[in-house]
Amino acid sequence: MNKPPIFKRLCLIGIGLIGSSIALRAKRDGLAETIVVSTRRKETMDRARELNLGDVYTDKVSEAVKNCDCIILCIPVGAYAAIGERMAEHLSPGCIISDVGSVKRSVIEQLKPHLPENVHLIPGHPIAGTEYSGPDAGFSTLFDERWCLLTPAENSDPKAIDRISSFWKALGSKVDVMGADHHDRVLAVTSHIPHLIAYNIVGTASDLEEITESEVIKFSASGFRDFTRIAASDPVMWRDVFLHNKDAVLEMLGRFSEDLSRLQRAVRWGDGDLLFEHFTKTRDIRRGIIDAGQEIDKPNFGRDVTED
Amino acid sequence: MNKPPIFKRLCLIGIGLIGSSIALRAKRDGLAETIVVSTRRKETMDRARELNLGDVYTDKVSEAVKNCDCIILCIPVGAYAAIGERMAEHLSPGCIISDVGSVKRSVIEQLKPHLPENVHLIPGHPIAGTEYSGPDAGFSTLFDERWCLLTPAENSDPKAIDRISSFWKALGSKVDVMGADHHDRVLAVTSHIPHLIAYNIVGTASDLEEITESEVIKFSASGFRDFTRIAASDPVMWRDVFLHNKDAVLEMLGRFSEDLSRLQRAVRWGDGDLLFEHFTKTRDIRRGIIDAGQEIDKPNFGRDVTED
Numbered sequence: 237m238n239k240p241p242i243f244k245r246l247c248l249i250g251i252g253l254i255g256s257s258i259a260l261r262a263k264r265d266g267l268a269e270t271i272v273v274s275t276r277r278k279e280t281m282d283r284a285r286e287l288n289l290g291d292v293y294t295d296k297v298s299e300a301v302k303n304c305d306c307i308i309l310c311i312p313v314g315a316y317a318a319i320g321e322r323m324a325e326h327l328s329p330g331c332i333i334s335d336v337g338s339v340k341r342s343v344i345e346q347l348k349p350h351l352p353e354n355v356h357l358i359p360g361h362p363i364a365g366t367e368y369s370g371p372d373a374g375f376s377t378l379f380d381e382r383w384c385l386l387t388p389a390e391n392s393d394p395k396a397i398d399r400i401s402s403f404w405k406a407l408g409s410k411v412d413v414m415g416a417d418h419h420d421r422v423l424a425v426t427s428h429i430p431h432l433i434a435y436n437i438v439g440t441a442s443d444l445e446e447i448t449e450s451e452v453i454k455f456s457a458s459g460f461r462d463f464t465r466i467a468a469s470d471p472v473m474w475r476d477v478f479l480h481n482k483d484a485v486l487e488m489l490g491r492f493s494e495d496l497s498r499l500q501r502a503v504r505w506g507d508g509d510l511l512f513e514h515f516t517k518t519r520d521i522r523r524g525i526i527d528a529g530q531e532i533d534k535p536n537f538g539r540d541v542t543e544d
Numbered sequence: 545m546n547k548p549p550i551f552k553r554l555c556l557i558g559i560g561l562i563g564s565s566i567a568l569r570a571k572r573d574g575l576a577e578t579i580v581v582s583t584r585r586k587e588t589m590d591r592a593r594e595l596n597l598g599d600v601y602t603d604k605v606s607e608a609v610k611n612c613d614c615i616i617l618c619i620p621v622g623a624y625a626a627i628g629e630r631m632a633e634h635l636s637p638g639c640i641i642s643d644v645g646s647v648k649r650s651v652i653e654q655l656k657p658h659l660p661e662n663v664h665l666i667p668g669h670p671i672a673g674t675e676y677s678g679p680d681a682g683f684s685t686l687f688d689e690r691w692c693l694l695t696p697a698e699n700s701d702p703k704a705i706d707r708i709s710s711f712w713k714a715l716g717s718k719v720d721v722m723g724a725d726h727h728d729r730v731l732a733v734t735s736h737i738p739h740l741i742a743y744n745i746v747g748t749a750s751d752l753e754e755i756t757e758s759e760v761i762k763f764s765a766s767g768f769r770d771f772t773r774i775a776a777s778d779p780v781m782w783r784d785v786f787l788h789n790k791d792a793v794l795e796m797l798g799r800f801s802e803d804l805s806r807l808q809r810a811v812r813w814g815d816g817d818l819l820f821e822h823f824t825k826t827r828d829i830r831r832g833i834i835d836a837g838q839e840i841d842k843p844n845f846g847r848d849v850t851e852d
Contacts, residue, residue: 363763363765363766368843382765383762412762421754421755422755422763423763425748425768426766426768427767428767429745430745430766432804432811434767435822436803436804440799440800441734441829447730447733453829453833453838454838455691455730455735456838457690457838457839458673458735459735460738462771462774464833466767468826468830468831471820471824475816475820478819482814485811486811489804489811491748491751492748495751496740496744496797504794508783511779514743514747515782517747517750518747518775518776521746521749521750521760521775524757525761525772530761530769531772537773538847
């Protein structure tokens with residue numbers, strides 16, 4: 237790559253699936269002169285070093301952020317306020333503070349009070365991931381063709397927005413800018429509720445008295461196994477998502493339950509027309525997702541179809 | 545293949561995803577001397593002929609079943625009683641009557657009254673499929689390593705059970721035998737409820753006032769798109785499943801909703817410990833499914849991870 241690096245000194249706080257994927261792509265394509273990796277657990281730090289994810293490693297946030305022109309928090313959203321407080325005094329003027337958290341209003345509320353006036357808070361959320369976590373789970377192409385949403389705080393500097401936006405594009409993403417509250421409502425329905433439901437049904441299935449766990453596992457290919465993938469996602473990350481997007485989650489859950497009652501009633505009363513009509517409508521959305529390049533165009537996600 | 549065919553004359557009533565997959569494998573491996581394909585719609589029949597799925601084609605069920613030693617119904621379960629009535633008089637003594645429907649008690653109740661004493665009713669359910677339907681969707685390896693459940697009616701002839709069982713094994717399946725009621729309860733939780741929930745949330749998402757369908761599609765990679773795959777399944781088939789497994793579906797739905805209320809309450813009251821504990825427990829089930837060979841051992845079902 238002949239392009240100059242976008243950042244001189246990029247700090248990644250947290251080096252799990254997302255942090256390590258940013259590091260791998262930034263290194264591969266020379267997007268930052270220096271990458272500082274900061275993480276709390278010694279085991280994770282050692283592994284990050286072995287994987288050669290950064291140039292500088294430190295478990296001290298106050299050290300890590302010094303002289304950086306961009307800091308990206310890649311940790312569960314429940315930890316932001318504490319990190320914000322610890323880094324506040326050590327930030328360079330003009331530094332971009334961003335993140336990859338799945339909720340955005342809470343991020344602004346947690347960080348804003350701690351930050352000096354002369355830095356740029358531009359939260360971000362790459363719509364990308366897998367059910368695996370930790371520094372070994374990352375890969376440099378994770379963000380390719382996926383959307384990254386930026387939710388800049390009010391009165392953010394357009395130049396700073398452009399800069400972090402060009403960084404995400406260089407990571408492979410398409411970028412969209414929206415308000416934090418709108419983000420939280422959209423993601424409540426496209427992500428948070430699906431996760432809560434998946435976690436829930438996997439729990440329901442494993443609690444049945446007369447059906448063994450082995451039966452649930454054996455016959456999972458009938459639909460259930462798709463839910464178990466989502467329900468294998470990182471528990472700490474997801475606990476924090478629900479605690480920090482409470483209002484939107486509860487509202488969308490209310491709508492989900494109302495709609496489910498309608499289908500439940502149709503089952504009870506044998507209303508086949510209602511069921512058929514509903515089941516027909518939902519096919520189009522799938523087609524739209526495939527056409528938008530957000531899904532593979534193969535049966536069963538292409539996973540177990542061996543054509544012959 | 546040097547083995548003799550398992551059936552002399554196999555009749556497939558219905559030639560969609562499952563019927564065509566049986567036909568392709570049976571042809572490939574010589575599992576039946578003659579395959580009779582019967583379907584109602586002319587368009588489907590023409591396509592089945594073009595795809596060379598059978599040896600004999602007829603839209604008359606009374607013709608199709610004559611002289612057959614095995615008949616497999618591969619149609620939505622709502623149509624069984626009518627088909628049972630139409631074929632009853634034309635069955636050969638000793639013939640095996642089976643099917644591939646997702647519910648089993650109703651199948652027995654619909655068919656049994658019509659069938660003569662001298663045939664063998666051994667309903668079956670291959671736990672295999674994709675979200676695609678129709679004769680073009682089939683492929684000969686669909687059943688490989690998947691379970692097929694047989695739920696023989698009381699007093700079934702063990703030899704007939706062995707014969708249909710060896711047929712499914714030849715199609716690539718592993719075979720298990722269980723009672724129809726137990727089947728319907730297990731599948732309610734591993735299949736029917738997951739489908740109802742997926743259909744439901746896709747509906748909820750497309751009904752939101754302030755969130756556009758385009759946003760739902762763009763940001764679907766955050767979890768939602770997994771649900772849309774299931775919600776793209778055949779509407780007629782699934783309508784019939786819910787109408788014909790009402791009791792088990794309503795009971796499992798009751799349990800699901802109770803459990804969801806518990807998680808909802810934890811979100812409302814900020815009970816992070818409860819959420820964390822629940823989200824941790826569900827990871828093990830996923831591991832079990834992968835270890836049992838019922839799921840691919842790759843992030844994101846292996847669909848969009850391009851390692852480099």
